[in-house]
Amino acid sequence: MLRVANVSAGYGGFQALFDVSLDVNAGESVAVIGPNGAGKTTLLRLISKLITPSSGDVLFDGKTLSDVPAHAVVARGIAQVPENRRLFPRLTAEENLRMGAFTARGKYAERLEQVYALFPRLKERRQQLAGTMSGGEQQMCAIGRALMSGPKLLLLDEPSAGLAPVVVQSMFDLVRRICAQGYTVLIVEQNIRQVLKVVSRAYLLDAGRIVQSGTAAELQAAPEIQKAYLGL
């Protein structure tokens, strides 16, 4: 479904990604793991067309995205849950969800029911201003907003970041449920231990380069990852 092929990219004179390649098959849940500053958000921005690669290509459903402007990416079937959620704080939870359906207005009611079935808590909170909800509820709302567009591919940027430790576990349970529903998910995370429990495959990004890849079990067992990232 998604192929990132030999992509390099950066900001002005600064190169953030070096010859990065990865694949996500339909129905798969894949993680890109790596420390702060590795280039994970840059990679998602590249897929969402918020930045342009200096070389290489991104293909979606076998077709290049090079000629697709950022505003048309959602209609193609790619929805991104951005770092720090970026909700509209002074709109209610439900109004935020409605924003996610702007490319699919005819499906609004049906999708809203699907999102509320996945997140009953959001239904309870639907009239609450998003800015006053808890971190976990805001993250649910941000994910729900992305799902309102009916994406083929869901991009999640560090959904556990900034959440209270007790909420982190339930956030990963939620990601697992989303994957189990058949969504195709690409998730980038620093919380390597937890994310490897919910995805099937992963790539390790370090200083802008993919340095390792394999099944989640292979990466959990890799000595370099155990030593550098899992504290074993």
Ligand SMILES: Nc1ncnc2c1ncn2[C@@H]1O[C@H](COP(=O)(O)OP(=O)(O)O)[C@@H](O)[C@H]1O
């Ligand atoms: N808008 C920007 N302008 C310049 N440099 C940036 C910008 N955004 C990110 N970077 C740099 O690119 C590198 C990768 O950043 P990022 O993709 O945000 O990493 P991660 O999401 O893995 O923490 C970092 O060195 C960061 O400082």
Ligand SMILES: [Mg+2]
């Ligand atoms: Mg980031």
